[in-house]
Amino acid sequence: MANADQIKSLIKSHYSHDENRFDTLVKQLAAYEARKGNTNLAKDLKNIADESRKTENNIIQFSKSNDLIEFKEPKINLSDMVLNEKLSSKLTKIINENKNSGKLRKHGLKPNQTILLAGDPGTGKTMTASVLAKALNMPLGIIYTDKLTTKYMGETTAKLRKVFDTIEHMNAVYLFDEFDAIGGERYRDSDVGEIRRVLNTFLQLVENVHSRSLILAATNSVTSLDKALYRRFDDILFYDKPSHDEIKQLMSKRLNNYYPEKNYDDFVEMAQGLSHSEIVTACDNLIKDCIINDLENISKEMVIQSLADRQSVYHEVNS
Numbered sequence: 026m027a028n029a030d031q032i033k034s035l036i037k038s039h040y041s042h043d044e045n046r047f048d049t050l051v052k053q054l055a056a057y058e059a060r061k062g063n064t065n066l067a068k069d070l071k072n073i074a075d076e077s078r079k080t081e082n083n084i085i086q087f088s089k090s091n092d093l094i095e096f097k098e099p100k101i102n103l104s105d106m107v108l109n110e111k112l113s114s115k116l117t118k119i120i121n122e123n124k125n126s127g128k129l130r131k132h133g134l135k136p137n138q139t140i141l142l143a144g145d146p147g148t149g150k151t152m153t154a155s156v157l158a159k160a161l162n163m164p165l166g167i168i169y170t171d172k173l174t175t176k177y178m179g180e181t182t183a184k185l186r187k188v189f190d191t192i193e194h195m196n197a198v199y200l201f202d203e204f205d206a207i208g209g210e211r212y213r214d215s216d217v218g219e220i221r222r223v224l225n226t227f228l229q230l231v232e233n234v235h236s237r238s239l240i241l242a243a244t245n246s247v248t249s250l251d252k253a254l255y256r257r258f259d260d261i262l263f264y265d266k267p268s269h270d271e272i273k274q275l276m277s278k279r280l281n282n283y284y285p286e287k288n289y290d291d292f293v294e295m296a297q298g299l300s301h302s303e304i305v306t307a308c309d310n311l312i313k314d315c316i317i318n319d320l321e322n323i324s325k326e327m328v329i330q331s332l333a334d335r336q337s338v339y340h341e342v343n344s
């Protein structure tokens with residue numbers, strides 16, 4: 026049978042939620058029992074581990090979306106994003122910390138798991154959630170925060186508790202989209218009444234999560250958030266519209282071989298003020314034109330026209 030040290034290590038890895046370590050220990054135990062001639066026990070241990078891994082993979086593949094959380098399979102890599110140096114290194118750090126959560130927990134530390142994502146629409150907040158989920162091999166669960174809120178007393182907090190129950194029991198990266206719906210300061214004293222209680226419930230629940238799940242909250246305006254929120258998150262990531270250099274990177278990544286001239290300097294001014302999403306849309310529109318009209322490639326004039334179109338849409342929407 027397993028010796029005292031093996032049992033203690035297993036228990037420790039269970040309580041520190043270090044599933045990789047737990048998995049390794051079970052395998053070591055099976056090998057140990059096999060060496061001692063307990064082949065049946067060794068086989069049983071191996072089967073249990075294999076079955077559990079299968080179940081975990083199934084959970085990832087088939088995590089059932091419900092009316093509160095929409096589960097998605099994350100498909101985006103960090104290298105797919107165009108990010109400034111600061112954001113890129115912060116994301117790398119979050120990924121590394123969470124990959125090494127077991128190591129950190131052994132030293133009484135925990136990885137940064139609650140992150141506020143703040144910035145203009147279309148600058149990569151949802152994409153970030155997907156990147157983190159993929160890098161950490163977890164499903165992505167999106168919570169549309171405005172859908173949580175109802176006018177009935179107690180109903181929103183009850184829904185929130187349900188969401189956090191899932192967060193606790195199923196490891197995933199959870200994104201509270203449009204977080205202002207419960208975190209916004211403007212609701213503080215308003216008739217929406219319950220919102221304050223909802224926010225307090227959120228703050229309590231978020232502090233009591235012990236799973237490996239990451240909790241992200243996205244907002245378009247960090248200044249509209251209740252100040253109590255800032256210190257409750259482990260980190261805040263700020264998303265800006267793309268810089269000159271990022272505009273060029275975005276366009277070159279997207280247009281790639283469709284634009285053989287490959288010089289994007291002349292477009293920087295024209296794309297200024299547009300979000301990443303709008304620039305990507307301008308590029309995608311060009312590629313679609315190219316495909317539909319059987320064009321060999323995209324001309325400079327076409328790029329200028331497409332960016333001008335996006336600028337006029339942007340001004341229409343924001344005027």
Ligand SMILES: Nc1ncnc2c1ncn2[C@@H]1O[C@H](COP(=O)(O)OP(=O)(O)OP(=O)(O)O)[C@@H](O)[C@H]1O
Nearest residue numbers: 105106107145146147148149150151152301302305
């Ligand atoms: N940093 C980025 N790098 C590359 N592409 C980006 C980036 N940000 C946004 N995009 C493009 O824009 C699309 C929309 O981005 P995303 O949904 O992540 O924005 P968001 O910040 O979550 O917006 P919203 O606040 O409106 O929800 C992405 O699918 C991608 O095509």
